Amino acid sequence: MPRAKTTPQKSAADDAECCVPNPSTGRGRARTVGSYAVLCKALADETRLEILVMLAERTGTLCACEIEAHFDLSQPTISHHLRILREAGLVRVERRGTWNHYTLERQTVAKLAALAALLST
Amino acid sequence: MPRAKTTPQKSAADDAECCVPNPSTGRGRARTVGSYAVLCKALADETRLEILVMLAERTGTLCACEIEAHFDLSQPTISHHLRILREAGLVRVERRGTWNHYTLERQTVAKLAALAALLST
DNA sequence: GTACTGGATCGACGTTTATCAATCCAGCGT
């Protein structure tokens, strides 16, 4: 606990405080963070990041089978990653007949940029 | 891998292709991703995100004791999170006497913006 | 109808992660 207030003398270092007095502690928007946590969690995997880069490189859509062909992972694993990306709002799926076409949800990517901006303030 | 690609030839479905022909198998540059994965992993925790927001709100530094006082977590847990943030290059620590002062490493935050830009291409 | 195929879901297994209590280390003060 920051108990350094008991001796306010200017003994050796007057500013030997542990930190700045910490006023009002801007506790305000440090609570909106949960929304970004799920987003970052979805991005915190190399496979998922690579999928997103694949989608970003192609402006069009990409079907799941092609995504799957790009990795040495099993089909359930890719399906699992796509599910996480979908639930995070990072990709959108469109069923065309039997095949699923995925597109990047750039609106959610913008949220990542918003986080970067929030931390640059 | 029994699910090997059978390369759906034009059996009967003329244009019912699963996706665009997929030429050149763009396997190229989707490899830079590993660098971003560690960054996102460090961000993929609510506590760590909140610490970063605290640091971003204050332009100055923040000592570990004050960070610890903000959470209901034990001291080793906070120390663990700070370690991960440090190893990810997101914060820089400066030992002043007994206390450790942390500052946000905005250069690394810029890397997050770079990822957002990469995905917006 | 049956047969086939793209994809999701279900268990299960091994690894990683967040958390804690206990301990250890390094400065500071008397």
Place this chain on the structure above:
DNA sequence: ACGCTGGATTGATAAACGTCGATCCAGTAC
């Protein structure tokens, strides 16, 4: 020298995560 204090390190534990094989479901083609 001591004691005290801020922080890091060390196990240990429980939850979450990534991966797979097996299975199931929904379209399509025959």
